[in-house]
Amino acid sequence: MSMPGGGDAVPTGDGWFDTPRRYGRVSRGFHWLMAALFAWQFAGALLYVATGDNAVTRLVGGSHFTLGFTLFALVLLRGAWGLANLTRRPPHPGRLGRAAVAGHLLIYALMVIVPGIALLRQYGSGKPFTPYGILLMPGRDDKVAWMVAPGDLLHHWLAFTLLAVLVGHVAMAFLHRRFNGEDALSRMT
Template identity: 75%
Template structure:
């Protein structure tokens, strides 16, 4: 079996990297839509419909980012190169996105465990329920999960905007490497 097209190359991201990217983009769009609906129209039927999957999708995204990170590290020497000042800015931006994609759900999982409530995404018992609460575990997420989530949304929108600038203004192939 050939690996052509599946692995990253200096010219283009492979099928696996692109699948991770676009699947996660769609799931994050759903997460962001639920959060925006909640802050703009409050607790409504539509908000509960879109936001009702927040915990499960957040966990799914956390697992996906871990697998995506492992895949990215395995392909690091084959990936397209980011050079020059713009390349360093892109590397920083991608690093910030990855950091937020790990920190935000980690805070939520810490809060979930501290709450003593069970957590069973897709029926899988990840955390059993307990009678006691551990307040110090809940505080970091209570303080930062919400704000870091919106920070991630802003950084992702900047990422999309820069992809459009590359395509429409600078007319280079940056966007084509991930599509």
């Protein structure tokens, strides 16, 4: 795109696609929608851990299965969008940049694994799964123990690992600004 006077305009990231200076509308939309859904998901889980099974935890946690499925679908869409925009995204140079990339890869891995093993457990349980009233997994009489075991063993612990990594992710956005003078957060707002 040319500017008056013959110079080239620098994309600002205010469009749909990512640019080297800023994430585009779609990436920002995915990011903040998922942040809000994760906040609700973890609020329910933390309430349950702190107060046990009660009316409040049932209200907040009642959407846990459907919301987990939604987050799983969103992370797959977000990952595909991120790969399509990979060459346009803001760079992460140097040692700190490599650490940021590693941190993001860890977040994505956990965002796939945590609901993935929950879905495997759900299928193995033989219970039907109907998020949004859509039958995704019909019920059956038999239980498949090897499918249930990973979810029973790891879902809780990996979910709270994801929470810890997400808290670290938020903290790093503020630390980048405070200590490096780099306003990483503005690229996503």
